[in-house]
Amino acid sequence: MTFFALFCIPFIVGATLMFLSVVLKYFSWLRQLPTSDMILIAKGIFTPRTLSAVWEIVCESLLHRRIFRRNVVLGYMHMSLAFGWFLLIVVGWLETLSYLGTEWVPLQGHVFFKYFVPLNGIEGHKPLFDNVMDALLLFVLSGVTLAWLKRVRSRLMGMRRTTKHIFFDRIALSALWFVFPLRLLAESITCAIYGGGGFLTGNIGTLLSQHIDADVLMALYEPMWWMYSSALGIFFVAMPFSRYMHIFTEIPLIFLRHYRLRPAAKTKSYDNFEIEACSRCGICIDPCQLQSQLGINDVQSVYFLRDRRYNMLQQKIANNCLMCGRCEAVCPVGINLNTLRQNSRTTMRNIPNEGRYNYLRGIDLSQGEGRVGYFAGCMTLLTPNTMSAMQRIFEAAGEKVWWADKEGSVCCGRPLKLSGESDSAQKMIDYNKSLFEKHNISTLVTSCPICLRVFREDYDLQGIEVLHHSEYILRLLQQGRLKVGYSAEQRYTYHDPCELGRGSGIYDQPRAVIEAVGILLEPKHNRRDSLCCGSSVANTAINDAQQLTIARSVADELEATGAETIVTACPLCKKAIARGTKHSVSDLSEIVAKNLK
Amino acid sequence: MKHIVIIGGGIAGMQCAVELSSLGISATVIEKEHATGGKLASWHRLFPSFTPAEDVLGELRLKFAKAANISLRCGVTATEITPRKVTLSTGDELECDAVVLATGFTLFDARIKEEYGYGIYDNVVTSADLEDMFNRGEIVLKNGNKPRRIALLHCVGSRDEKVCQRHCSKVCCVTGVKQAIELKEMFPTADVFNFYMDIRMFGPGYEEMYREAQVKHNVHFVRGRISEVSPTIDGRLQLKAEDTLTGRPLKMSVDMLVLLVGMRANEENAELAARYGLQCQESGFMKPQDNFMHNVESNVEGIFYAGTITSPKSVGETLNEATTVALRIKDWLQKQ
Numbered sequence: 001m002t003f004f005a006l007f008c009i010p011f012i013v014g015a016t017l018m019f020l021s022v023v024l025k026y027f028s029w030l031r032q033l034p035t036s037d038m039i040l041i042a043k044g045i046f047t048p049r050t051l052s053a054v055w056e057i058v059c060e061s062l063l064h065r066r067i068f069r070r071n072v073v074l075g076y077m078h079m080s081l082a083f084g085w086f087l088l089i090v091v092g093w094l095e096t097l098s099y100l101g102t103e104w105v106p107l108q109g110h111v112f113f114k115y116f117v118p119l120n121g122i123e124g125h126k127p128l129f130d131n132v133m134d135a136l137l138l139f140v141l142s143g144v145t146l147a148w149l150k151r152v153r154s155r156l157m158g159m160r161r162t163t164k165h166i167f168f169d170r171i172a173l174s175a176l177w178f179v180f181p182l183r184l185l186a187e188s189i190t191c192a193i194y195g196g197g198g199f200l201t202g203n204i205g206t207l208l209s210q211h212i213d214a215d216v217l218m219a220l221y222e223p224m225w226w227m228y229s230s231a232l233g234i235f236f237v238a239m240p241f242s243r244y245m246h247i248f249t250e251i252p253l254i255f256l257r258h259y260r261l262r263p264a265a266k267t268k269s270y271d272n273f274e275i276e277a278c279s280r281c282g283i284c285i286d287p288c289q290l291q292s293q294l295g296i297n298d299v300q301s302v303y304f305l306r307d308r309r310y311n312m313l314q315q316k317i318a319n320n321c322l323m324c325g326r327c328e329a330v331c332p333v334g335i336n337l338n339t340l341r342q343n344s345r346t347t348m349r350n351i352p353n354e355g356r357y358n359y360l361r362g363i364d365l366s367q368g369e370g371r372v373g374y375f376a377g378c379m380t381l382l383t384p385n386t387m388s389a390m391q392r393i394f395e396a397a398g399e400k401v402w403w404a405d406k407e408g409s410v411c412c413g414r415p416l417k418l419s420g421e422s423d424s425a426q427k428m429i430d431y432n433k434s435l436f437e438k439h440n441i442s443t444l445v446t447s448c449p450i451c452l453r454v455f456r457e458d459y460d461l462q463g464i465e466v467l468h469h470s471e472y473i474l475r476l477l478q479q480g481r482l483k484v485g486y487s488a489e490q491r492y493t494y495h496d497p498c499e500l501g502r503g504s505g506i507y508d509q510p511r512a513v514i515e516a517v518g519i520l521l522e523p524k525h526n527r528r529d530s531l532c533c534g535s536s537v538a539n540t541a542i543n544d545a546q547q548l549t550i551a552r553s554v555a556d557e558l559e560a561t562g563a564e565t566i567v568t569a570c571p572l573c574k575k576a577i578a579r580g581t582k583h584s585v586s587d588l589s590e591i592v593a594k595n596l597k
Numbered sequence: 598m599k600h601i602v603i604i605g606g607g608i609a610g611m612q613c614a615v616e617l618s619s620l621g622i623s624a625t626v627i628e629k630e631h632a633t634g635g636k637l638a639s640w641h642r643l644f645p646s647f648t649p650a651e652d653v654l655g656e657l658r659l660k661f662a663k664a665a666n667i668s669l670r671c672g673v674t675a676t677e678i679t680p681r682k683v684t685l686s687t688g689d690e691l692e693c694d695a696v697v698l699a700t701g702f703t704l705f706d707a708r709i710k711e712e713y714g715y716g717i718y719d720n721v722v723t724s725a726d727l728e729d730m731f732n733r734g735e736i737v738l739k740n741g742n743k744p745r746r747i748a749l750l751h752c753v754g755s756r757d758e759k760v761c762q763r764h765c766s767k768v769c770c771v772t773g774v775k776q777a778i779e780l781k782e783m784f785p786t787a788d789v790f791n792f793y794m795d796i797r798m799f800g801p802g803y804e805e806m807y808r809e810a811q812v813k814h815n816v817h818f819v820r821g822r823i824s825e826v827s828p829t830i831d832g833r834l835q836l837k838a839e840d841t842l843t844g845r846p847l848k849m850s851v852d853m854l855v856l857l858v859g860m861r862a863n864e865e866n867a868e869l870a871a872r873y874g875l876q877c878q879e880s881g882f883m884k885p886q887d888n889f890m891h892n893v894e895s896n897v898e899g900i901f902y903a904g905t906i907t908s909p910k911s912v913g914e915t916l917n918e919a920t921t922v923a924l925r926i927k928d929w930l931q932k933q
Binding site for chain 2: 381382383388406544548575578579
């Protein structure tokens with residue numbers, strides 16, 4: 001058998017172009033990886049991590065477990081398309097194998113098997129395959145139906161908003177939508193003419209042959225296969241340049257991620273794998289408070305990644321993000337959205353000024369002596385109630401403290417890093433690091449989650465344990481060094497600061513501290529799902545009125561708990577929420593200091 | 598006889614009632630406190646002439662008491678306001694021909710600017726607290742000593758986006774200079790500093806007073822906002838600021854810090870707007886029809902504004918405006 005017909009050309013051309021583009025892309029990205037990343041791959045490739053990557057690929061790329069956990073219908077839709085199509089290919093290949101043995105069959109022979117081998121009356125007909133293939137086709141078609149439905153009523157799948165697609169995506173999307181219905185029609189007409197087929201194509205074929213003239217069917221036969229092949233061809237050509245590139249890219253991404261490759265403060269070739277693994281599913285849109293509170297519709301991670309991928313990223317899009325991490329928490333692909341945003345900003349803005357921070361050299365405004373160092377951070381210096389509460393707590397615990405910045409300090413560096421000035425930030429990091437090391441402390445306590453995060457992630461402080469004051473206070477309570485009075489009359493609610501919760505994984509410690517002094521009432525969104533106060537230092541684009549709108553919505557939710565006092569553990573959140581509420585807003589340290597025994 | 602209900606018994610409401618009375622129109626003034634006079638009642642002296650507030654208020658109260666056809670309801674609030682009828686918290690209903698809203702402003706709560714330490718550290722006071730101290734004739738530090746170095750900080754809660762107060766409160770600059778002079782008069786050997794962004798001396802005699810503060814009283818002026826305040830070991834206050842004229846950061850220890858708190862729109866303004874179809878400005882103050890020929894008329898026929906309900910104003914401007922409202926009302930009633 002030759003396994004060639006003219007109508008195969010669109011498919012063959014499309015598949016070849018797709019294959020070439022994908023291979024070229026991956027090859028060039030891998031080749032440009034920095035040596036350190038290459039070493040990580042070499043170290044990881046022959047370890048069990050490769051196997052666990054394979055397992056994750058099955059779970060996520062095929063079964064879409066994470067989306068299932070979010071919404072069952074949405075999960076089913078993604079799974080039926082991905083896993084269904086995958087099975088169609090695998091079972092189709094087994095089918096040819098079972099009929100033709102080990103004879104070499106070109107790709108189009110597998111894909112258009114029903115065309116080349118109309119299966120009826122031929123020797124050894126295997127109706128089981130017909131039925132399995134039909135069942136799989138139905139499975140995929142159910143996903144396509146849901147995808148159509150999602151365009152009309154996305155709320156059925158738990159999504160308030162879906163992505164606004166660009167032209168190329170629309171072409172690919174339309175082609176994809178047509179692939180499977182056209183396949184159904186082409187195969188059914190073939191069955192109508194030649195007989196055979198499973199419960200789906202076979203029955204539709206019988207129906208068609210009963211109601212439509214044989215001449216008409218014959219006239220439709222070739223064009224239908226042409227259309228099916230063309231839909232596939234168009235989809236394949238569009239795929240590497242559209243959102244569907246994620247279908248393949250998630251696979252190398254999962255491997256690389258298991259080999260511990262991560263995006264960093266500066267852009268690198270690895271970022272491409274993350275960026276092109278974005279399917280633009282739009283799950284990141286709903287959690288975005290810029291969307292829900294301010295109606296800003298073009299800055300969300302899906303649009304940011306798209307713009308970055310096509311080299312059309314504008315600063316105003318890159319800068320307009322709270323970096324609260326709510327989108328990152330729900331991203332089904334697990335893309336490091338905040339880091340990518342931050343390193344984009346660095347690419348666009350980083351203009352190191354060598355002389356600008358020379359004055360830092362030799363400055364030391366610190367006071368006191370002790371193994372425990374306290375770094376208030378600039379925002380805590382602007383909320384002196386927190387500072388004085390910490391002072392009382394240290395005194396009550398009998399802790400000798402080295403005060404790093406009571407008399408003023410150099411910024412921790414994170415605000416500059418987030419705004420894209422990584423090199424300037426590094427100067428501050430170097431300065432503070434040498435200051436901490438000079439004073440020989442073993443523990444560094446800070447009240448500011450923004451500082452905490454940069455201390456932990458970028459400072460590399462050897463021999464110094466970095467603690468947020470919530471962790472430190474809890475430790476004092478557990479060790480019995482601090483005694484507080486409990487009152488069931490006092491009801492508190494707690495706002496999770498983004499940098500502390502999602503950013504540093506500290507959810508339980510502040511809650512335990514609150515429960516030591518009174519009753520804790522949880523707001524609707526809490527922990528990993530908590531809202532951002534709106535005043536994030538990461539956003540330099542929105543104005544104060546917009547920050548206030550977000551703060552009010554957050555305050556409303558906190559007030560709705562019925563608690564008298566709103567507690568948070570970040571000076572910036574405290575200031576932000578206080579603007580949006582009439583309730584009293586306290587830092588965690590304040591309620592502890594107030595209830596000291 | 599036509600009858601007007603005036604909401605608010607501060608100087609705007611009182612003056613308006615007096616002027617209406619002289620035009621042969623009767624008025625009822627509704628005051629939520631138990632006495633008239635509003636914020637002026639707790640003020641000591643007025644810029645730029647250092648006239649005792651008591652003198653101004655005393656004369657106004659006298660005229661108010663003598664005027665015919667004015668009634669006063671203290672300790673009540675208006676629960677429902679329409680141009681022809683006002684319902685009081687007591688349940689009484691007052692029929693009328695027009696309503697004047699003269700509910701004034703709210704002082705900015707300095708605790709919102711936590712970095713200045715009001716309510717946290719000793720000897721951080723607001724300009725209103727200082728007037729109160731002047732009234733009592735006694736200005737001492739918490740430890741009983743006399744202050745030797747005092748700083749006044751301008752624009753607390755004014756022209757400050759961080760607390761959503763973009764507008765200029767207009768009177769604090771002049772008040773700051775006035776209070777600096779008064780402090781210098783009480784403590785001639787003390788150093789008195791004004792930290793400012795701009796000094797806006799817009800009225801008659803203001804610029805002269807500003808010059809006098811520098812030349813005669815040796816009051817110091819530093820252009821730059823204070824960024825934060827912290828206590829020192831010896832119980833003083835350490836200020837951090839930037840002297841923007843020399844372009845250098847600055848640290849200074851003082852005994853006392855006076856925060857010149859701004860005027861904030863009343864919280865109720867938004868509710869008034871929502872309930873009665875009135876309009877608010879971005880600052881939260883009510884919006885008159887325009888700034889020129891209809892500057893005391895609201896967008897609702899029969900509802901007028903007097904005084905600081907529409908924007909920060911000085912005492913003199915408020916009194917003038919209250920007179921204007923009375924004349925406009927008379928004019929409007931005749932056209933009806």
